[in-house]
Amino acid sequence: MCQITIHSENGVQAVPAEPGQLLGEVLREYLTAFAMPCAGNHTCGKCKVRIDGAVSAPDEAELRLLSEAERAAGVRLACGCRIEGDVTVTLHEAGASKIVSWYETPAFAHTENGYGFAVDIGTTTVALQLIDRESGKVLAERLAENAQRGYGADVISRIEACKEQGVSVLSNRIADQLEAMAAECLREAGIAAVSESVVTGNATMLHIYEGLDPFSLAVVPFDVQSYFGCMSRRTLAGAPVYLPRCVGAYVGADIVCAVLAAGLLDGGVQLLADIGTNGEMALAKDGRLLCCSTAAGPAFEGAGLSCGMPAAPGAVRAVKLENGVATYETVNGEPARGICGSGILDALAVMLETEATDDTGYLEADWPVGSSGLTVTQKDVRQIQLAKSAVCAGLLTLMEAEGLNASEVQRFVIAGGFGSTMNFDSAKAIGLFPAALRERTAFVGNGALGGACMLLMNHPLREKSEQLAQEATELSLSTSASFMDYYVDCMSFMEF
Numbered sequence: 001m002c003q004i005t006i007h008s009e010n011g012v013q014a015v016p017a018e019p020g021q022l023l024g025e026v027l028r029e030y031l032t033a034f035a036m037p038c039a040g041n042h043t044c045g046k047c048k049v050r051i052d053g054a055v056s057a058p059d060e061a062e063l064r065l066l067s068e069a070e071r072a073a074g075v076r077l078a079c080g081c082r083i084e085g086d087v088t089v090t091l092h093e094a095g096a097s098k099i100v101s102w103y104e105t106p107a108f109a110h111t112e113n114g115y116g117f118a119v120d121i122g123t124t125t126v127a128l129q130l131i132d133r134e135s136g137k138v139l140a141e142r143l144a145e146n147a148q149r150g151y152g153a154d155v156i157s158r159i160e161a162c163k164e165q166g167v168s169v170l171s172n173r174i175a176d177q178l179e180a181m182a183a184e185c186l187r188e189a190g191i192a193a194v195s196e197s198v199v200t201g202n203a204t205m206l207h208i209y210e211g212l213d214p215f216s217l218a219v220v221p222f223d224v225q226s227y228f229g230c231m232s233r234r235t236l237a238g239a240p241v242y243l244p245r246c247v248g249a250y251v252g253a254d255i256v257c258a259v260l261a262a263g264l265l266d267g268g269v270q271l272l273a274d275i276g277t278n279g280e281m282a283l284a285k286d287g288r289l290l291c292c293s294t295a296a297g298p299a300f301e302g303a304g305l306s307c308g309m310p311a312a313p314g315a316v317r318a319v320k321l322e323n324g325v326a327t328y329e330t331v332n333g334e335p336a337r338g339i340c341g342s343g344i345l346d347a348l349a350v351m352l353e354t355e356a357t358d359d360t361g362y363l364e365a366d367w368p369v370g371s372s373g374l375t376v377t378q379k380d381v382r383q384i385q386l387a388k389s390a391v392c393a394g395l396l397t398l399m400e401a402e403g404l405n406a407s408e409v410q411r412f413v414i415a416g417g418f419g420s421t422m423n424f425d426s427a428k429a430i431g432l433f434p435a436a437l438r439e440r441t442a443f444v445g446n447g448a449l450g451g452a453c454m455l456l457m458n459h460p461l462r463e464k465s466e467q468l469a470q471e472a473t474e475l476s477l478s479t480s481a482s483f484m485d486y487y488v489d490c491m492s493f494m495e496f
């Protein structure tokens, strides 16, 4: 048995490991916040750690993904080195952040009393709030990276991991994370117990939380094991948990909650985009709801980029041009450690304005983000290009299905953490959304969490949300010829 001594922002921890074991597996087991976005496939280069001790020699993938300076400093890919003796590991990145979640909801009656948790399990980020159900006051809250992120950045990697490791491994990991976050909140608020909780999320996250095999979600015809809209088999802090209903395999309970929080069915033609690792969208017209989901990838959440990170302290969150020079701002004004979704969007808008790149996204050399020491690479530009094209093509396909164009949409609601921090002018400049929507745009923040709070405080709304999910139509983009045409057209970085 070997000893692994881990230095992280949480202090020093010594854990056992078998000779020959992959270091990434050990870190994933003991550190819930340790990220392996490509699930250890040696393609993302994001699992870098500094190592001192006996490990296997770097393979070809590591040599490709690490610079000479990094190798000289003892940096390795945790998914690439096997343990051969005692090792000391230093982690570079802070794992969890305590940035709170923001959202808006329409006025609604509070029919319940006592305390409860509202939870949104995002593929990348988990948000939890302890709420006084009578007053609606948020008593404590936590936002952390999903503890399953060591099993890949997107839902497909998580489903694969469930197949390989067993659903219970990932299921217990998220359940344990929620229990730990809930316990912290109860301690902070000085409250002994809650009456009930509402846990929302996309269909994959809810399947895994419930311990249901999510494999059918990944293969044609994309069947769910459950739509939910029921009580969970789990409890949270010892109290029952309600799971809102999903529309289908790729339009989850999170979008249903966001529709509720955005008041999307309150009248007129309204469009909602919730941009996370999946771009989920809904169009309300004449009381009908048409929804779709596109695989935007995690780039807008800061994952999958060469220097990407969540919107935590030290993340470049805004970039602008001042007297012809690119300047930047970071979260909390801390030294730049990486770039988050809103920052990369701004960076691209500035790169287009200064002609560092053109509408094809071609980049002659890595682009320095001001004096931050960070750069945007050609691969980063391509990641954003694919993500923005998927989102924009999804919106256009939804509108086309209802015979609408952008100028006929009366209200365009953007939800999601990225949505509430991004600069719409940058989004418009790179062609993320049709420019005609600019004047009618509203931001609701984390609509999924907002909707979960509404369902926590008002039981009759649960029936309404279940009916809404049951009656909504899911538009399959994978078989849509229009979507493919738009997807190709939307690749260009240009306003339209």
Ligand code: FES
Binding pocket: 035, 036, 037, 038, 039, 040, 041, 042, 043, 044, 045, 046, 047, 077, 078, 079, 080
């Ligand atoms: S390169 Fe190690 S997890 Fe992606």
